[in-house]
Amino acid sequence: MRIASWNVNSLKIRLPQVLDWLIAQENADTPIDALCLQELKLPEDKYPLAELESAGFHSIFVGQKTYNGVAILARNTTMPAATDVVRNIPGFEDAQQRVVAGTYGDVRLVCAYFPNGQAPDSDKFAYKLRWLEALAAWLRDELQRYPKLALLGDFNIAPEDRDVHDPKKWEGQNLVSPPERAAFQTLLELGFADAFRLFEQPEKSFSWWDYRMLAFRRNAGLRIDHILLSPALRERCTACTIDRTPRTWEQPSDHTPVVATMRLG
Numbered sequence: 001m002r003i004a005s006w007n008v009n010s011l012k013i014r015l016p017q018v019l020d021w022l023i024a025q026e027n028a029d030t031p032i033d034a035l036c037l038q039e040l041k042l043p044e045d046k047y048p049l050a051e052l053e054s055a056g057f058h059s060i061f062v063g064q065k066t067y068n069g070v071a072i073l074a075r076n077t078t079m080p081a082a083t084d085v086v087r088n089i090p091g092f093e094d095a096q097q098r099v100v101a102g103t104y105g106d107v108r109l110v111c112a113y114f115p116n117g118q119a120p121d122s123d124k125f126a127y128k129l130r131w132l133e134a135l136a137a138w139l140r141d142e143l144q145r146y147p148k149l150a151l152l153g154d155f156n157i158a159p160e161d162r163d164v165h166d167p168k169k170w171e172g173q174n175l176v177s178p179p180e181r182a183a184f185q186t187l188l189e190l191g192f193a194d195a196f197r198l199f200e201q202p203e204k205s206f207s208w209w210d211y212r213m214l215a216f217r218r219n220a221g222l223r224i225d226h227i228l229l230s231p232a233l234r235e236r237c238t239a240c241t242i243d244r245t246p247r248t249w250e251q252p253s254d255h256t257p258v259v260a261t262m263r264l265g
Helices: 011-027 049-054 123-145 178-189
Strands: 002-007 034-038 057-062 070-075 083-087 099-104 107-113 149-154 225-229 237-242 258-262
Touching: 002 011, 002 107, 002 149, 002 225, 011 034, 034 149, 049 057, 057 099, 070 099, 070 107, 107 123, 123 149, 123 178, 225 237, 225 258
Parallel strands: 002 034, 034 107, 107 149
Antiparallel strands: 002 258, 034 070, 057 070, 083 099, 099 107, 149 225, 237 258
């Protein structure tokens, strides 16, 4: 089973790239079974359900105009229809559409677009910390119900200095601040494992690069897109990689896909 996460920064603009990437994976004999998308930036009535179904994927999604929005695309030939679908964090009042979850067979997938936070002294940062606390509380219960659980998404957190191109320059800033990293650690303490760090990886491996200042060309990026696996999935994980290729395309998202492979059966 191969699962992936990709912040596409507008599905309306990047639907052709999503379809091209999925086709490329299939042609390489390594099809993606489920793809979690963030920042759809479109209302639900504009979601390209028909186009994705024609490409062989059924979807669960939640959207809103201009901002946020998440979806899970599941391959028709390898994945059953989603059950136990949840949209947003139960019990957490939030107008922003940031979470969708579904169970596929005995595997629970949670796709999340974590708040950015803007700056550590801002109201948006305080909201981010409240959201993170609510997410962790909900996932604590989810792990009891679903032993095979994966959390995928744009976390807007670089968990360690090695996930930052210039740690000194970023020290104390949003995305790398101690409270955010502590919240990431809280998720690991629930039992999750960072799939990317289960394997030896190249130095300066990042998943996001600013559009400005030739950041991608200079590899001045951050690793803020993650796949976290429950213990039952961790022991079945055989690889986790970042695919930089879509970031080289014309008019790309500022993020690129993260892919985990698991041996299930």
